[in-house]
Amino acid sequence: ILVALLAPLATGAAWAQTEVGGWLLEGDVEAGFRFLPGEPSKSEQAKFQEYRDIQQGLFLEGLGLRFSAPDDRFFIELRGRAWGLEDQEYKLGAGRLGLWEAGFEWNQIPHIYSTNARYMATEAARGVYVLPTPRAALNQHNSTQELDEIAMQKNEARFFFKLTPTPWIDLTAEYTRLRKDGERPFGMSFGSPGANFYEILEPIEQTTHDFRIKAVFAREMWQLQISYGFSAFRNELDAVVADNPCFGLAAAVTAAQPGCGSGQAAGPA
Numbered sequence: 001i002l003v004a005l006l007a008p009l010a011t012g013a014a015w016a017q018t019e020v021g022g023w024l025l026e027g028d029v030e031a032g033f034r035f036l037p038g039e040p041s042k043s044e045q046a047k048f049q050e051y052r053d054i055q056q057g058l059f060l061e062g063l064g065l066r067f068s069a070p071d072d073r074f075f076i077e078l079r080g081r082a083w084g085l086e087d088q089e090y091k092l093g094a095g096r097l098g099l100w101e102a103g104f105e106w107n108q109i110p111h112i113y114s115t116n117a118r119y120m121a122t123e124a125a126r127g128v129y130v131l132p133t134p135r136a137a138l139n140q141h142n143s144t145q146e147l148d149e150i151a152m153q154k155n156e157a158r159f160f161f162k163l164t165p166t167p168w169i170d171l172t173a174e175y176t177r178l179r180k181d182g183e184r185p186f187g188m189s190f191g192s193p194g195a196n197f198y199e200i201l202e203p204i205e206q207t208t209h210d211f212r213i214k215a216v217f218a219r220e221m222w223q224l225q226i227s228y229g230f231s232a233f234r235n236e237l238d239a240v241v242a243d244n245p246c247f248g249l250a251a252a253v254t255a256a257q258p259g260c261g262s263g264q265a266a267g268p269a
Helices: 002-006 042-048 138-143
Strands: 010-020 023-034 057-068 074-081 089-096 100-114 122-125 128-130 150-166 169-189 197-218 223-235 239-243 262-266
Touching (some): 042 100, 100 169, 169 239
Parallel strands (some): 128 239
Antiparallel strands (some): 010 023, 023 057, 122 128, 150 169, 169 197, 197 223, 239 262
16 A cells, blocks of 8 residues: 555646647646655566556656637647556547547556466467476476566557537547457366366457447437447457376376367457
């Protein structure tokens, strides 16, 4: 709790406004200096930064700029948060009041699963995990190499455009691209029910495309809405293969199933 309270040790916010050629320029910035009085342990690090990125030293928490006409009929705006970090957000927008608005948004979210996991298998190819032959004793899996991090990163980009050609018509178009990269824990089963299980890393390389359009026609006594949505999912890795830790041992193990040299699981299509 102490680390979480003292992490944003010193921050400062500033706001300014000025005129440039008859146009209004506004801006605000929030920056500071951060240090941790005590580093979290390896077992605590994953939970401490599960969905965020906390770095020591100087940091730029927020920055915003807005350029607009005196009557605000036209504007251009840039805003961002956690600049340069893995959980950063940005937004760029422009528009004319009552007529149109367009923008771009970028959002990153990390997900750290573990910072002290141990894993004996090596990745011979993407999604193919190989164990040494002959197999090591099962208790040696708990003292093998320690992985720096098991994590997945989500990067989302969004484009949108809104048009109001008349007071009773609204047109909207939106496109979103969500990309996931990294690894996460995954349970692999070998053989029929009753055989052994092995926790491996599931490689993640997935992209989702989402497109939506909408039209709204509204009058005093009635309203009509027409919309269309299209979504496409692409998984670049449709399978994961892993060696059975029980097959190939120097001594027989009850859980080992004859003929189960490797297991294969299908991923989402």
